[in-house]
Amino acid sequence: MPKTTSRLRTPFIHQLRMSIGGFFKWKSLAPVTILAYAILVIWALLSLFPLYWMAKNSLEPAMSLNQFPPNLVPINPTIENFMILIERVPIGRWTLNTLIVSTSRTVGAIFFGAMAGYAFAKLNFAGREIIFWILMSTLMIPSFITIIPQYQVIVRLGWLDTFAALIVPGLTGGVWSMFLMRQFVKTLPSELLEAARIDGATEFGIFSKIILPLMKPAIAVLGIFTFIANWNNFLWPLLVTTSNSMRLLAIGLSLLEGGTASAQAASQGQVLAGSTLAAIPMIIIFLIFQRYFLRGITIGAIKG
Amino acid sequence: MLRLSRALCFIFRAAVSNGADGWQLKMRTVGSLRSSPFSESKISRWTQFRSAFRKSNKWGYLFILPLVADFLFFTAYMVGFAVWLSFQQISAGNYTFVGLQNFERILRSPATWNALRNTLSYTSIVVVVGLAIALILSELIFRRSSKVQIFFKSAFYLPAVVSTIVISLVWYWIFNPFYGILNAAAGLIGIPPQNWLMNPNLALSSIIFMTLVSSGGPAIILLTAAMGGIPNELWDAARIDGASDWTRFWRVTVPLLRPTLLYLFVVGFIGNFQVFEQIYILTSGGPGFPGATETVGFLIYDSAFRAMQFGQSAALSLLLFVFILIFSIVQFRVFSSELEY
Numbered sequence: 001m002p003k004t005t006s007r008l009r010t011p012f013i014h015q016l017r018m019s020i021g022g023f024f025k026w027k028s029l030a031p032v033t034i035l036a037y038a039i040l041v042i043w044a045l046l047s048l049f050p051l052y053w054m055a056k057n058s059l060e061p062a063m064s065l066n067q068f069p070p071n072l073v074p075i076n077p078t079i080e081n082f083m084i085l086i087e088r089v090p091i092g093r094w095t096l097n098t099l100i101v102s103t104s105r106t107v108g109a110i111f112f113g114a115m116a117g118y119a120f121a122k123l124n125f126a127g128r129e130i131i132f133w134i135l136m137s138t139l140m141i142p143s144f145i146t147i148i149p150q151y152q153v154i155v156r157l158g159w160l161d162t163f164a165a166l167i168v169p170g171l172t173g174g175v176w177s178m179f180l181m182r183q184f185v186k187t188l189p190s191e192l193l194e195a196a197r198i199d200g201a202t203e204f205g206i207f208s209k210i211i212l213p214l215m216k217p218a219i220a221v222l223g224i225f226t227f228i229a230n231w232n233n234f235l236w237p238l239l240v241t242t243s244n245s246m247r248l249l250a251i252g253l254s255l256l257e258g259g260t261a262s263a264q265a266a267s268q269g270q271v272l273a274g275s276t277l278a279a280i281p282m283i284i285i286f287l288i289f290q291r292y293f294l295r296g297i298t299i300g301a302i303k304g
Numbered sequence: 305m306l307r308l309s310r311a312l313c314f315i316f317r318a319a320v321s322n323g324a325d326g327w328q329l330k331m332r333t334v335g336s337l338r339s340s341p342f343s344e345s346k347i348s349r350w351t352q353f354r355s356a357f358r359k360s361n362k363w364g365y366l367f368i369l370p371l372v373a374d375f376l377f378f379t380a381y382m383v384g385f386a387v388w389l390s391f392q393q394i395s396a397g398n399y400t401f402v403g404l405q406n407f408e409r410i411l412r413s414p415a416t417w418n419a420l421r422n423t424l425s426y427t428s429i430v431v432v433v434g435l436a437i438a439l440i441l442s443e444l445i446f447r448r449s450s451k452v453q454i455f456f457k458s459a460f461y462l463p464a465v466v467s468t469i470v471i472s473l474v475w476y477w478i479f480n481p482f483y484g485i486l487n488a489a490a491g492l493i494g495i496p497p498q499n500w501l502m503n504p505n506l507a508l509s510s511i512i513f514m515t516l517v518s519s520g521g522p523a524i525i526l527l528t529a530a531m532g533g534i535p536n537e538l539w540d541a542a543r544i545d546g547a548s549d550w551t552r553f554w555r556v557t558v559p560l561l562r563p564t565l566l567y568l569f570v571v572g573f574i575g576n577f578q579v580f581e582q583i584y585i586l587t588s589g590g591p592g593f594p595g596a597t598e599t600v601g602f603l604i605y606d607s608a609f610r611a612m613q614f615g616q617s618a619a620l621s622l623l624l625f626v627f628i629l630i631f632s633i634v635q636f637r638v639f640s641s642e643l644e645y
Contacts, residue, residue, distance in 0.1 A: 140574060142578050171374060
């Protein structure tokens with residue numbers, strides 16, 4: 001249809017819709033588009049609101065939190081919740097513990113996962129397929145099955161309340177990391193390895209000098225996700241830590257409320273101040289590595 | 305078991321291959337699923353293995369050693385230990401063999417069936433409704449400009465990088481019956497204040513709502529990535545044939561997303577069946593007895609670490625595994641029959 005006639009026949013309301021649409025670089029602001037954006041915005045608000053609420057309430061004094069209806073924006077922002085929390089519980093120590101545990105388990109998952117993934121993808125050895133499938137089939141085993149016996153073993157080893165109990169079980173990152181790495185290594189050309197072998201490189205040399213550097217994208221993805229998963233891990237660290245100074249952040253926070261972690265039960269503002277401190281590093285990681293998350297969670301960089 | 309794990313691996317691969325060539329890859333894996341990786345020749349497996357072993361690259365064994373050792377001790381041995389534990393009664397550190405008594409007790413206990421029912425309703429709603437929402441949202445953002453996509457994907461994903469504990473702690477105060485914002489919001493649309501977490505009829509729904517709102521991101525990312533793998537020609541063809549947007553979505557997009565949807569379904573099911581953290585923070589399995597929000601995962605924790613009934617708890621965890629296994633087999637059956645097209 002020629003443009004002029006359509007403009008002549010278009011009622012005012014449609015013209016308005018089109019010009020608003022043009023402003024936002026939308027083709028037209030059709031009712032369907034408006035509805036679509038309405039749904040998206042509502043869901044985004046629902047999804048982000050708790051995070052906003054956490055930050056906002058952590059900045060409110062106790063007085064203004066105990067009133068109904070609550071303020072939507074902080075009226076008298078203060079950092080007193082953070083100060084009281086730091087004074088009352090060893091939150092710095094909890095953060096340090098979480099950092100130590102998450103970092104070492106991430107390094108373990110990357111290194112051992114890459115090693116096993118490389119072997120399953122590129123090295124020929126008898127029983128490779130069957131071992132691989134047996135490992136894969138265990139992905140269905142719920143963690144609750146292993147957690148109870150594991151706890152008893154840790155108690156008997158005398159590892160309760162130590163870093164060993166927090167770090168060692170599952171240090172190799174498990175089947176999932178191996179699988180991710182295998183999928184990536186499979187896409188690398190085998191000729192590369194053949195050439196290195198002819199040049200007399202050792203197998204470990206090939207792995208550390210050729211494979212690992214080529215795996216950077218996969219390592220980034222696995223590293224980020226393992227780090228976040230460990231930072232947020234809850235049940236196992238809850239079970240194997242008993243003293244206040246060995247707690248990880250999430251566990252310490254969960255105990256704040258019941259008053260187990262300090263002499264006095266913490267107030268809403270203090271709990272949410274702690275939550276904010278635990279959440280901020282993850283949000284920063286997300287914003288820095290956004291593209292890894294948005295490309296397709298686990299393995300955007302890995303195909304096939 | 306092996307057939308099942310092959311199917312699992314297939315769907316993992318299907319979910320993994322969501323790049324530009326994802327669609328073709330999916331079609332290719334459909335073919336490879338049917339051919340068995342093990343040769344069916346008449347020579348004995350052992351002779352085959354020995355000759356293969358001689359030709360093996362022995363470094364392979366060294367490279368998988370850490371993972372296999374970790375697996376053998378912290379998974380295989382522990383599962384065996386759990387089976388053994390489930391036949392024991394433990395009091396004051398002494399283990400006594402009691403046969404099937406633990407199983408009998410948990411199967412007779414109304415708490416077990418209550419927990420299973422709660423877990424099943426929680427899981428089915430969170431997975432099915434969650435996937436439906438994720439599918440709709442993915443379709444809504446998929447053809448927008450990349451800036452709009454990045455904004456909404458980030459907004460939906462952000463809660464997933466924050467610990468469930470933190471999310472639950474915030475929602476604990478949102479649900480607060482006296483000062484909570486949810487009651488303020490409900491008041492605006494004329495709903496009287498509710499005790500969201502302490503009302504037995506509401507508590508589980510409140511937790512489901514919280515989970516749905518804060519965990520859709522990963523599924524949306526996977527689905528939009530998989531949509532990107534669908535060749536444009538298919539949509540164009542559908543448009544030329546005069547299909548409406550709705551038909552195109554329902555007849556072209558959804559069938560081609562099936563591998564990804566199935567992956568999300570199976571993984572979501574296995575994961576959500578073990579729900580624990582939300583319950584631990586928000587309700588501790590309550591209110592009432594048997595608890596209105598007590599799930600199998602929470603009951604396992606509760607009977608092991610509060611009631612100190614390790615034997616019963618181990619039996620319960622095996623029961624959970626059996627349920628997950630049965631569901632996975634059912635899903636696999638449904639799935640493999642759908643593969644025949």
